[in-house]
Amino acid sequence: MNAKVDRMTRIESLISEMTLSEKLGQLTMTACGYAVTGPTIAGDSTEAIKAGTIGSLLNLVGADHIRQMQDLAVAHSRLKIPLLIALDVIHGLRTIFPIPLAEAAMFDREGWERTAREAAHEAAADGIALTFAPMLDVARDPRWGRIAEGPGEDPWLASEIARAKVRGFQGAQLSDRDALAACAKHYCGYGAVTAGRDYASTDVSERTLQEVHLPAFRAALEAGVASVMPAFTDLAGIPMTANRALLRERLRGQYGFDGVIISDYNAIGELLRHGVAADLTEAATLALNAGVDIDMMSNAYRTGLPAALERGWVQIAQIDQAVHRVLTLKTRLGLFDDPYRRGSVPESVAALSERRRFARQIGARSVVMLQNVRATLPLPGSIQRLCVAGPLADAAAEMGGCWCPAARTDTHVSVLQGLRAALPEVAISHAPGVAINGDDRSQIEAALEQCERAEAIVLCLGEAASMSGEAASRSDLDLPGLQRGFAQAVFESASTHDIPVIVVLFSGRPLIVPWLFERADAVLAAWFLGTEAGNAIADLLTGAQSPSARSPVSWPRSMGQVPVFFAQRPSGRPASANDHYTSKYLDAPNEPLINFGHGLTYGQFRYSNLRVAPEAVRESDTLGIEVDLANVGSHEAEETVFLFAHDKLASVSRPLLELKGFRRIHLHPGQSGTVRLSMPASELCFPGVDLERVFEPGEVEILVGPSAERTRLLAQTIVLKT
Ligand code: GLC
Numbered sequence: 001m002n003a004k005v006d007r008m009t010r011i012e013s014l015i016s017e018m019t020l021s022e023k024l025g026q027l028t029m030t031a032c033g034y035a036v037t038g039p040t041i042a043g044d045s046t047e048a049i050k051a052g053t054i055g056s057l058l059n060l061v062g063a064d065h066i067r068q069m070q071d072l073a074v075a076h077s078r079l080k081i082p083l084l085i086a087l088d089v090i091h092g093l094r095t096i097f098p099i100p101l102a103e104a105a106m107f108d109r110e111g112w113e114r115t116a117r118e119a120a121h122e123a124a125a126d127g128i129a130l131t132f133a134p135m136l137d138v139a140r141d142p143r144w145g146r147i148a149e150g151p152g153e154d155p156w157l158a159s160e161i162a163r164a165k166v167r168g169f170q171g172a173q174l175s176d177r178d179a180l181a182a183c184a185k186h187y188c189g190y191g192a193v194t195a196g197r198d199y200a201s202t203d204v205s206e207r208t209l210q211e212v213h214l215p216a217f218r219a220a221l222e223a224g225v226a227s228v229m230p231a232f233t234d235l236a237g238i239p240m241t242a243n244r245a246l247l248r249e250r251l252r253g254q255y256g257f258d259g260v261i262i263s264d265y266n267a268i269g270e271l272l273r274h275g276v277a278a279d280l281t282e283a284a285t286l287a288l289n290a291g292v293d294i295d296m297m298s299n300a301y302r303t304g305l306p307a308a309l310e311r312g313w314v315q316i317a318q319i320d321q322a323v324h325r326v327l328t329l330k331t332r333l334g335l336f337d338d339p340y341r342r343g344s345v346p347e348s349v350a351a352l353s354e355r356r357r358f359a360r361q362i363g364a365r366s367v368v369m370l371q372n373v374r375a376t377l378p379l380p381g382s383i384q385r386l387c388v389a390g391p392l393a394d395a396a397a398e399m400g401g402c403w404c405p406a407a408r409t410d411t412h413v414s415v416l417q418g419l420r421a422a423l424p425e426v427a428i429s430h431a432p433g434v435a436i437n438g439d440d441r442s443q444i445e446a447a448l449e450q451c452e453r454a455e456a457i458v459l460c461l462g463e464a465a466s467m468s469g470e471a472a473s474r475s476d477l478d479l480p481g482l483q484r485g486f487a488q489a490v491f492e493s494a495s496t497h498d499i500p501v502i503v504v505l506f507s508g509r510p511l512i513v514p515w516l517f518e519r520a521d522a523v524l525a526a527w528f529l530g531t532e533a534g535n536a537i538a539d540l541l542t543g544a545q546s547p548s549a550r551s552p553v554s555w556p557r558s559m560g561q562v563p564v565f566f567a568q569r570p571s572g573r574p575a576s577a578n579d580h581y582t583s584k585y586l587d588a589p590n591e592p593l594i595n596f597g598h599g600l601t602y603g604q605f606r607y608s609n610l611r612v613a614p615e616a617v618r619e620s621d622t623l624g625i626e627v628d629l630a631n632v633g634s635h636e637a638e639e640t641v642f643l644f645a646h647d648k649l650a651s652v653s654r655p656l657l658e659l660k661g662f663r664r665i666h667l668h669p670g671q672s673g674t675v676r677l678s679m680p681a682s683e684l685c686f687p688g689v690d691l692e693r694v695f696e697p698g699e700v701e702i703l704v705g706p707s708a709e710r711t712r713l714l715a716q717t718i719v720l721k722t
Pocket of ligand 1: 058088132185264265470
C-alpha cells in the first residue's frame with residue numbers, strides 16, 4: 001500500500017479506538033504559561049494531557065518544557081497521540097526580524113521566504129511544530145494596530161508575501177525536522193474593522209472580499225498552507241468563527257482546502273458575546289457546523305459538543321472528520337514517527353550568529369527613506385560630533401515591535417549602540433529629551449543643549465512597541481506624549497545653528513506627522529526592525545548600505561483622509577480644481593502625503609523607453625514589459641520598479657491602478673540598465689458583474705514607475721482580445 005493509503009488506514013483505525021472525550025481532546029488547544037517551576041497549563045492541569053483530553057498547546061517555548069509536555073502525551077496517555085505545539089512565530093522566535101509591515105517594504109520574495117525559514121529553524125529547535133503565521137489581512141486604516149503584523153494595503157503584494165511565507169515556514173516537506181506548519185490568518189476581512197478599532201465589526205461587499213481580502217488566502221492555499229485561522233470579527237453580522245458560507249462552503253468547498261481550521265483565541269466562546277449563541281453548546285455547534293476543527297482556549301468543544309450530539313445538532317461523523325484532519329496534520333508533521341524530532345537538535349552558535357548577520361541585512365533593507373533633502377544622508381565621513389536624541393534613541397526593548405513572545409529584548413541593539421559601534425571615532429552624545437509617552441519636560445533643556453553641540457542630530461521618535469499590534473488601535477496618529485513639542489524645539493534650535501536633523505521614525509503603522517516632514521532634513525521609516533535594529537540603521541546612516549525599501553502603505557496627510565490607498569475606484573466626478581462639483585475635499589488634497597511604493601535611495605534613477613509587447617493579447621498570452629533605467633546619482637543603489645495596470649473601460653468600474661509586479665535593479669553611478677518584467681494576460685481578469693471571473697476585450701493601460709504616484713509613471717496602452 002502507498003504511504004498515503006497507509007496513513008489514512010492508521011488514522012482511521014486510531015479514530016475507531018478513541019472515546020468521545022479523546023476525540024474532543026484532539027479538537028482542543030490550550031494555552032501554556034510557563035513559570036520558573038516549569039509549565040503550568042492555563043485552565044487545565046497536566047492530568048488533562050495524560051487523559052488525552054488536550055491535543056495541542058500554544059504559548060509554550062523552551063525545548064525542555066516542550067519535551068516535558070510531549071512526554072505526558074506520548075508516554076502517559078492511553079493512545080499516545082503526540083501533542084501539536086504551536087506559537088505565534090510571526091517575525092522570528094529569539095532572533096527577531098523586522099515586523100511584517102516592515103518586511104513587506106523589502107519587495108523581495110527571497111528575503112520574505114528566508115526570514116520565515118530562519119524563524120522556522122529557531123522555533124523547531126524548541127520543538128514547536130506550527131506557527132500562527134503568516135497574517136494576511138490587507139489593511140487600509142492605520143488606526144488599526146494590527147496593520148503592523150500584515151502585508152500592507154495591497155492584495156497582490158499580500159499574495160506574493162503569502163506564497164513566500166508559506167514556503168519559508170513549511171519548507172520542503174512538513175515532516176522535516178525544521179518545518180513549521182503555517183497558518184493563514186485571519187480569514188477574512190479583519191483589516192476592514194469599523195473605524196480601525198480592533199475586533200470591531202466588518203462589513204465589506206462580496207466584490208471587495210474577492211478583490212481585496214481573499215486573494216492572499218487563495219495564494220496561501222495554492223502554496224499548500226497547512227492551516228487557516230478565522231478572524232475574531234463578524235462579516236456583515238456573521239462571525240467568521242461561525243461562518244458556514246465562507247468556511248465550509250467557500251474555503252473548503254469552492255477552494256478545496258482540506259487542512260485544519262483553528263479558531264482564534266477563545267473565538268468560539270466569544271460567539272456568545274457576538275450574540276449568536278446562548279451557551280457553549282450552541283457556540284460549539286455553530287463552529288463545528290461551519291468547519292472549525294480546533295477550539296483554541298474556549299473549551300466549548302469539550303464541554304459543549306457532547307450535549308450537541310445528544311440533541312442531534314451535530315453528528316459524530318463531523319467530529320470524526322475534524323479529528324481526522326487534525327491527526328492527518330500531526331502525521332504529515334512526522335509527529336507519530338518521532339514526536340521528539342523537533343527540539344532535539346539545538347542551534348549552533350555559528351548558526352545563531354549567522355542569523356543575526358542576516359537579520360541586520362534584512363533590517364537595513366526594510367527601512368524606507370521617505371525624505372532626504374540636500375542629500376543630508378549618508379552622514380559625511382568627516383563628522384566628529386553626533387547627537388542621538390529622542391525617546392527611541394536608546395530603546396533596545398522597543399526594537400522588536402509586536403509579537404516577540406519569546407525574545408529577550410536585552411539582546412536587541414538600539415540606535416545609540418549601533419551608531420557607537422559603527423563610528424567608534426565619533427563623539428556621540430545621547431539626549432532622550434522626553435519619554436515615548438507622558439508629560440515629563442524636565443530633560444528637554446538638557447537635550448537641546450546636547451543637540452546644539454553636534455554637527456548632526458539623529459532624532460529617534462515614534463511609538464512604543466506596544467502601541468501597535470493586537471488590541472492596539474489608536475485614534476490619533478501623531479507622535480504620542482510630548483514628542484511633537486520636543487521635535488519642534490529640536491528643529492528650531494537646529495535651524496538656528498544650521499545643524500541637519502535626521503528623523504528615524506519607529507512605528508507599527510504609517511503615522512500622521514505632516515509637520516515633521518516640513519522641518520526634517522531626512523526621514524527614515526524604521527518601523528520596528530528587531531534584534532539588529534540599531535546596527536541596520538547605522539549601516540544606512542553611514543552609507544554602508546543604501547536604503548532600498550519602499551512603503552507598502554500610503555501615508556495620510558490627516559485622519560480625515562483615512563482610508564486613503566492607491567487602488568481607489570474612479571468617481572463619476574473625478575477631482576478637478578476647475579469644477580466645484582467633483583470628488584475632493586475643500587480643505588485638503590485627495591492624494592496621500594506619501595504614496596504607496598515611495599522610497600528614496602542614495603542613487604538617482606531616470607526611467608525611459610517603456611516597451612510593452614505584444615500590443616494585443618489573448619488571456620493565454622504573456623506580456624513582456626521593458627523599461628530603461630539610468631542611475632544619474634553619485635551613489636550605487638537598488639531601485640524597485642513597479643508594474644501597474646489600469647483597465648479604463650470594463651463591465652465593472654476598475655481601480656485607477658492595480659499592482660501587478662515589481663522588479664529590483666542595482667546600478668552604480670552612471671550605469672544604465674533595462675528592467676524586464678513579464679505578466680500573464682490572465683492577471684487582467686477580474687470578477688465581472690456577476691462576480692464570475694472574466695477576461696474582457698478592450699484597452700488596458702500598462703504603467704511602470706517608482707511608486708503609485710501617477711505623475712511619475714510611464715504608460716503604454718495595449719488591447720485585450722478574445
Ligand atoms: C490572538 C490573535 C491571533 C493569535 C492567537 C494565538 O488573539 O488574534 O493572531 O495567533 O491569539 O496567540
